[in-house]
Amino acid sequence: MKQTRAAVVGIDGTGKTTVLRHLHERDDIAVIHAIRAHEDPRSPCADLSTALAGASAAADALGRVQLKVAVLYLQLCLYGPSERQAVGRSRFLLADRHPLIDPLVYLPLFGRIEAHPDPGGDVEAWWHRQDPDAARAVRDWLRTCSGSTDPWPLGTELLRLGTRPRREILDVLSRRFGVALPHGVLLFDLPVPEALRRTGERTRGSELHETAAFLSATRQRYDAVLTWLREIRPDITVYRVDCSRRSVAEVTDRVRGLLDVLAGYPTST
Template structure:
């Protein structure tokens, strides 16, 4: 069984899933930051992509940010297959078909057009040299190019399409199908932002009150739409307000048990 755990940044997805992974016989696949699992065969590449993402944040360039996001999500399919081949329940920290339905349209409204100027070269120079070589090779593998700008532009255009078109396109490109269940961790934006600002790795380009407020609303819209068009995927919402990691973990365990019954 495959269950995606989604929600805006700061809701505690990674922390609570780490707790569940440590205490339960449940595999966890991190859709964006595979290196959160040090045993992941993709950990080194994931770290390089995280460096590339941080460089895009520093530049404030949306084309580069979404291009790196795509490259990160390209790691999900192989990781999920490795986990499911072992016959275990798999929890996903974000999901490559659900989160883009939330974030791609929002990123597209920030900057749908634009020219790269010097941003691409500056972006490459900002990265660690060895890490940049890995990112370049992965970009060539996933997109058939070493220029991230056209990939970013294509994804921003995709974000203007209908949800079904986005879903179908990404399902083909990532080689991934919808999970059996989706758990939305919900938290007021003010609390979520407070948590993101306490993180060691700092905030990301999209971690603002306005953007996260829009994303929180978009999760509701997307999950309501999925409930209509894909009723076999069970959707449940978990209120994380004023709840500890252990309390949220227990609610997730209960939801997974319900889905498995």
């Protein structure tokens, strides 16, 4: 069965996870959560993903960007195995974010956050903020993905990578993650004030990057990255999905129609 792969991207608060959950439940479309694999409790990576979410929250609490990007990398390292497992499960494979697209947006932006080179006692504090069992799982995964149990050098290396040209970032991460770009990208677009209102209503705490200035820069960065992607890979189709003042059902139907277009199926959308 031919499988069409698409990534749904956009700033926090646009409703990506909610819409993809509806598509999975309603149309049995295979979905991979690139950052939070535990959003699918059936994921074989769910327990590790939950542990990594705790590590990410600890990095937010400490405000150390090196720790934040190190955890982001560890989360994205789960994508390749999840994608390979999902091959053939459905004619569509949707990714909630993508390990080759979102780092092109976020790594350069995280690099603008003031990052003192000395971790001080924050690495040890980061470990202590995590549940002990979860911390052991994070430590093992960190060793698997980086060859070390110290997250600081990994975070520093990734921030340095974010200063390199986009093509170099893409090539490095393609090799490391062992994944390819999708056939299509759906950019969920939402004005920043509306996104902030939505993120403020979440039950989980605020993240390091959920500020008006950062979200505005991220929104602009998505435009620049996807424009560049269309230039170097004209075979990849990019759609913009307006999510402002639209219900989950409306956005879900819009995405479903675009998937049919992307796959070449007849549609009235």
